[in-house]
Amino acid sequence: MPNRRQVLASLGAASAIVAFDALSPGWVTQAQADTGAGGIPVPRLDGRLVTDDAALGEAADDYGQIAHRRPRAVLRPGSVDDITAVVRFAAAHRIPVAVRGQGHSTFGQAQAPAGVVIDSRTLAKIGPVSRGSVVVDAGATWLDVVRATLAAGYTPPVATDYLGLSVGGTLSVGGIGGASSRYGLQVDAVREVEVVTGDGRLVRCSPTVERELFDAVLGGLGQYGVIVRVTLALVPAAATARIYHYGYPDLRSMTAAQRIALADGRFDYLEGQAVWSGTGWTYLLEGGVYGGNPDDNAILRGLPAPVTTEITSMPYLDWLNRIYAVIEQLRPLRFPNPWLNLFLPDKATDSYVEELLSKLTPADTGNGPILLYPFSRKRLTRPMVSVPDSPVVFILSILRVVAPSDDAMVQKLLTDNRNAYERALSVGGAQYPIGSIPSRSGDWARHYGASYPRLRRLKAKYDPSGILAPAQGVF
Ligand SMILES: Cc1cc2nc3c(=O)[nH]c(=O)nc-3n(C[C@H](O)[C@H](O)[C@H](O)COP(=O)(O)OP(=O)(O)OC[C@H]3O[C@@H](n4cnc5c(N)ncnc54)[C@H](O)[C@@H]3O)c2cc1C
Numbered sequence: 054m055p056n057r058r059q060v061l062a063s064l065g066a067a068s069a070i071v072a073f074d075a076l077s078p079g080w081v082t083q084a085q086a087d088t089g090a091g092g093i094p095v096p097r098l099d100g101r102l103v104t105d106d107a108a109l110g111e112a113a114d115d116y117g118q119i120a121h122r123r124p125r126a127v128l129r130p131g132s133v134d135d136i137t138a139v140v141r142f143a144a145a146h147r148i149p150v151a152v153r154g155q156g157h158s159t160f161g162q163a164q165a166p167a168g169v170v171i172d173s174r175t176l177a178k179i180g181p182v183s184r185g186s187v188v189v190d191a192g193a194t195w196l197d198v199v200r201a202t203l204a205a206g207y208t209p210p211v212a213t214d215y216l217g218l219s220v221g222g223t224l225s226v227g228g229i230g231g232a233s234s235r236y237g238l239q240v241d242a243v244r245e246v247e248v249v250t251g252d253g254r255l256v257r258c259s260p261t262v263e264r265e266l267f268d269a270v271l272g273g274l275g276q277y278g279v280i281v282r283v284t285l286a287l288v289p290a291a292a293t294a295r296i297y298h299y300g301y302p303d304l305r306s307m308t309a310a311q312r313i314a315l316a317d318g319r320f321d322y323l324e325g326q327a328v329w330s331g332t333g334w335t336y337l338l339e340g341g342v343y344g345g346n347p348d349d350n351a352i353l354r355g356l357p358a359p360v361t362t363e364i365t366s367m368p369y370l371d372w373l374n375r376i377y378a379v380i381e382q383l384r385p386l387r388f389p390n391p392w393l394n395l396f397l398p399d400k401a402t403d404s405y406v407e408e409l410l411s412k413l414t415p416a417d418t419g420n421g422p423i424l425l426y427p428f429s430r431k432r433l434t435r436p437m438v439s440v441p442d443s444p445v446v447f448i449l450s451i452l453r454v455v456a457p458s459d460d461a462m463v464q465k466l467l468t469d470n471r472n473a474y475e476r477a478l479s480v481g482g483a484q485y486p487i488g489s490i491p492s493r494s495g496d497w498a499r500h501y502g503a504s505y506p507r508l509r510r511l512k513a514k515y516d517p518s519g520i521l522a523p524a525q526g527v528f
Pocket of ligand 1: 116155156162191220221222225226228275278525
């Protein structure tokens with residue numbers, strides 16, 4: 054155990070935490086210790102464990118602006134050793150711990166009520182590209198990863214629509230984007246992970262070493278360990294993106310076109326949207342071809358005829374980063390975002406979406422986007438990401454915004470989300486757990502199905518004190 058002087062030297066301020074008082078329970082700052090407060094000394098750290106109001110407030114906040122649960126401390130790690138030390142300390146004293154990447158969850162998923170939030174932003178190094186891969190700290194954003202790898206002529210195969218998310222944050226959920234039609238999810242391009250387990254062990258895992266843990270943490274919602282560093286497989290990057298927007302008056306024409314394009318792989322990127330026309334929903338297929346000099350007529354061939362066509366070209370990075378500026382403008386406005394994110398089996402998608410959208414107007418979305426696009430299940434290799442048992446799966450994302458903020462409206466939309474989720478379950482759907490669906494007992498057992506008892510055993514093995522990512526409510 055370090056002595057008092059070592060602890061002080063590492064923390065270096067009166068507001069720094071020097072001990073944990075299990076009886077209050079709470080953290081003891083140097084100033085409190087000076088007035089006689091006792092407690093168990095915290096481990097020596099390279100970074101800082103802080104309790105100031107701004108840090109706790111930020112950690113109790115996320116993009117959703119709906120759930121606000123304050124931790125008692127925030128760790129700004131200066132090293133992986135800090136994470137190991139604090140997780141081990143927290144496990145010994147049964148203190149809840151959650152990692153917060155960029156806090157872009159929408160329903161408090163990265164919060165640790167009365168616990169410690171690990172702010173991963175302070176560990177964000179990106180290594181050089183080597184042999185088609187790159188080693189990055191989990192706190193790095195995808196924007197920084199993309200910029201660094203593009204400099205070497207490479208790119209991660211799948212980018213989320215918004216690049217301001219942390220690597221650890223999206224790898225904890227799956228990470229989907231338009232290129233998932235070709236490459237699966239972001240978790241499918243991970244070669245190796247360094248993890249701090251819930252009992253504070255640093256473990257390196259891959260498909261051939263400690264495979265059980267590798268399988269558990271990718272898409273594992275932070276339940277089995279803290280992802281601290283990953284090796285990402287890359288693909289050669291194109292310089293340009295040619296983007297095709299095909300407008301359809303009805304849902305079934307767009308999804309028919311998407312199914313054809315998914316099957317023949319004509320696009321490197323495939324998404325779609327529902328767009329309000331003023332009187333009803335219309336649909337927009339969004340396809341992208343990266344690099345080369347695509348033949349626009351060949352790209353359209355064999356698809357249902359669109360009623361509108363718009364084709365644009367731009368630099369590849371501009372395309373990947375197209376919504377960054379909008380999100381950066383929206384975020385400080387702090388409007389609630391009760392998002393609904395569902396995976397639907399192909400067979401049920403058309404009727405489910407038609408029924409849902411027939412009752413939906415922009416008043417229910419706040420003009421937030423509605424995304425709908427398919428991917429092939431066979432491209433998914435990571436067992437923790439639960440999607441419907443169907444060769445083709447659609448993701449439906451209703452990205453609601455409540456602007457201006459209105460509590461009654463938020464509550465109504467949360468109820469709507471719950472009802473839509475129940476209906477999705479009844480047709481074989483599942484949730485993509487990044488959104489805001491009020492949970493009920495039995496949800497996770499149903500989500501994971503026959504695997505759930507095994508996941509309980511994994512939780513007991515890798516997080517025996519049950520401290521990690523409590524707000525997900527998985528166990
Ligand atoms: C504007 C916007 C656009 C988005 N677009 C997409 C998209 O195109 N595709 C997509 O798939 N998702 C998308 N998302 C959702 C996003 O991927 C998830 O919410 C993701 O978890 C957010 O990353 P984050 O760094 O903000 O994580 P946080 O919200 O900080 O954390 C999310 C969860 O992961 C856990 N976690 C975070 N880091 C780690 C770690 N290092 N180790 C272990 N657990 C960890 C947290 O404890 C928490 O449970 C979008 C979200 C927003 C707000």
